[in-house]
Amino acid sequence: xxxxxxxxxxxxxxxxxxxxxxxxxxxxxxxxxxxxxxxxxxxxxxxxxxxxxxxxxxxxxxxxxxxxxxxxxxxxxxxxxxxxxxxxxxxxxxxxxxxxxxxxxxxxxxxxxxxxxxxx
Numbered sequence: 505x506x507x508x509x510x511x512x513x514x515x516x517x518x519x520x521x522x523x524x525x526x527x528x529x530x531x532x533x534x535x536x537x538x539x540x541x542x543x544x545x546x547x548x549x550x551x552x553x554x555x556x557x558x559x560x561x562x563x564x565x566x567x568x569x570x571x572x573x574x575x576x577x578x579x580x581x582x583x584x585x586x587x588x589x590x591x592x593x594x595x596x597x598x599x600x601x602x603x604x605x606x607x608x609x610x611x612x613x614x615x616x617x618x619x620x621x622x623x624x
Contacts, residue, residue: 510548513555521556523549524563528577549581550619556612562590589614 506518525531532545553560568576582590589611 510552514551516555517557518555519557520559520561521552522561522563523552526562526564526579526582527568528579531579531581546581546619549579553615553619560612560615585615585618 508516523531528534531549532542536542536545562582564578564582565576567573
């Protein structure tokens with residue numbers, strides 16, 4: 505098992521990838537407000553996604569505490585992925601009755617194609 509930054513993961517592949525902190529203000533970082541910096545954060549997210557060979561897991565929290573507790577929004581990059589490609593799990597998440605409509609391989613392929621087509 506390896507723990508890498510998105511920058512260090514460029515050019516590498518792994519059977520299973522976990523992208524943690526898929527939250528607004530973390531990815532994209534809160535300082536990335538202009539289009540150019542936001543595009544760079546999107547490319548970094550793309551690097552992480554495309555490192556996965558078999559499975560990809562995004563993690564995020566609903567609440568965070570740096571001082572007072574505050575509610576957290578999922579990363580806008582998750583909203584750019586077609587909803588049927590994601591399987592949400594966790595406390596307070598409503599389970600999809602139909603289950604995932606895509607296999608992991610199909611989902612990974614579709615996410616890669618979507619990101620490559622976005623011009624990022």
